[in-house]
Amino acid sequence: MTVTPIRALTLDELRERSSEKWREYPEDVLPLFVAETDFPLAPAITAALERAVRIGDTGYVASHTPLAAAYAAFAQRRFGWTVDTARIRSTADVSMGIVEILRRVIHPGERVIVNPPIYPPFFDLVDEAGGVAERVPLRDTGEGWELDLEAIEKALADGSRAVLLCNPHNPTGSVHSAESLDALARLAERYGAAVVSDEIHAPLTQPGVVFTPFLASGDAARRIGYAVTSASKAFNLAGLKCALMIAASDDTTAVLRSLPIEVEWRTGQFGMLAAVAAFSEESDEWLDGLLTTLDENRRLLADLLERHLPGARYRMPDAGYLAWVDLTGLGWGANPAKQILRQAKVALHFGPAFGAPGAGHVRVNFGTSPEILTEAIERIARARTAIDEAVSAVRA
Template identity: 85%
Template sequence: MATPVRALPLAQLRERSSEKWREYPDDVLPLFVAETDFPLAPAVTTALERAVRIGDTGYVASRTPLAEAYAGFAQRRFGWTVDPKRIRSTADVSMGVVEILRRVIQPGESVIVTTPVYPPFFDLVDEAGGAVERVPLLDAGTGWALDLQRIEQSLAAGARAVLLCNPHNPTGSVHSAASLDALARLAEQYGAAVVSDEIHAPLTQPSASFTPFLASGEAAQRVGYAVTSASKAFNLAGLKCALMITAAEETASVLRRLPIEVEWRTGQFGMLAAVAAFSPESDEWLDGLLAALDDNRRLLARLLAEHLPEARYRMPDAGYLAWVDLTDLGWGPNPAKQILRQARVALHFGPAFGAEGAGHVRVNFGTSPEILTEAIERIGRARAAISAAAV
């Protein structure tokens, strides 16, 4: 069993200047945006320190080891064979999604998103010239799944792409191989493309099984595009590097026709850090991160049961984001606002993820047990105070 990676102490985290630590005053515990509180993987630190020392801060090269590094990572972690020649890079997953969507839909055509979902998806579809078609996930009571029947109805009505979140943000669901294959077959039947955001894939717990969309079957290879990055697992969002991946000649030709500027937007530091993150040298660190997140997702369940017994929470199979239903607290459709005011804890607003997010919050548990515990205890104290005042 891997030794859990330890998060940095709060005083050191407050020295950071990123969004998580600058959006709110210092009396607020920030558990909203998807940044983590762990030190960088040692191989990443070494790569970046070397680049600074030798002044390796120029334009990203036309030939880098990035594609080969990712192909090795995908084989080791997912058992997925990726052709490095069918990988191109860009600045981030959002940019990759937009550039692909622009080439697989016509202006005004519908793009399916499976709500509740990562809020920028709505804007990315709009930026690409499409119209958002919302198809909520099915809630079976024990987990979430793609609503293939409603997806087929939308495809039959003219939707020309599916923007998939795999693993899913905010629920942490890992879509089954069978459902992904079924989705691919539907997309092929109706002449649509599937663009799969797989940025949380490296954070799938060992107890679950992640299936890359392009590995789910032959239909997926023909209709699919995957976009991924080391940025979520290794906390590298500010360094700007993502990968766009295909598995068939026709889809690969779409990537080859992208303007060279799309690839040149890749950050030099992002590329160097991603190569280090995807190297075998970082596997032990990633296993330790997964162990720490496993501890925290279980800790969160215990804390909620003790301090917010009205909360409904299912432990995610991937990622460090928890989707928590606080409807029964009676704090309205956007309880994160009251939590920020009363408890000085910043959580992501549930309604931002779609209508299904009413009454929900998204909690980032990629932090220390101490910070997570203090945050939920603060919310529990606020709950008690509000209940007492209502008597």
């Protein structure tokens, strides 16, 4: 079957948006930092939202919605994962779901393992839940990144009570293997810890790469694990506020059911309607087209870096639209995105925000048009001399 790529909106069209990506910086800056994409909505989502506005379906989210069934069908089609809809609750977003679950599985002051380089809010979410982040970096194998199970076991043995997992991983785009997930679950169970798996990037796993939901990785994972996910990253719905919290055992389901009803009522009505449309079969063709576009862009970025910024190191991600690029070879210091913003007028995410392994790195959002991506890298290349001089002046 031929897949039609999804084409991004033009820069002029994107400048009409009022979201964070297009309002944080002046118009002379190309924004490739925050995780928003530049594509039109899937038609089924547009239709669902237009209908809701037309009929005034803008009230409170109902206590019974088609969301759980829609996600279960999606998970079966896309991942081969059978989800029990009775074990799903919704909330406003993945971050809120993480915090609410962590509050139930740790006591104040207990440590929660995170794996830098990691999505920066993870540190704050652990703190908000009353925990203390225990940093156990990913292991760089030379070909990719993986969980450092030996170091994780040491942290668990030393008293960490939970693991906040990112699967697929942000910012590296790594998809953890079923074997490593099962091993992580067995370690957590051995030491009486829980695992909360953020799987928001899962729908963006590239064809040919196998994504294993944490709760599908083995019996131990089902007993001690939780998944939190959303349509928001794949379908660009972050502003509509809808996420799912998923359990797979009676004990973990009881934890989700113990959450205050207000946690579920924070689900946005538009977010629920949009997510149901996103998870429907009607949106599968659009999602396949998006994956094709992202595959083209991740390869384009590799070519652009090789041609214009030799010395940059980049591994194409297996999932998502975020590239983790190592610029230490260019000598631009611990936080190169600062000088890139000043001298090249390109906004990238600051590497050190992702933890100590982020020094010298930037995160690049390639969920855009080839033209914008090309212009961004070419701007950085043209500004290379100015960046070199600015960095030297700072050091002097």
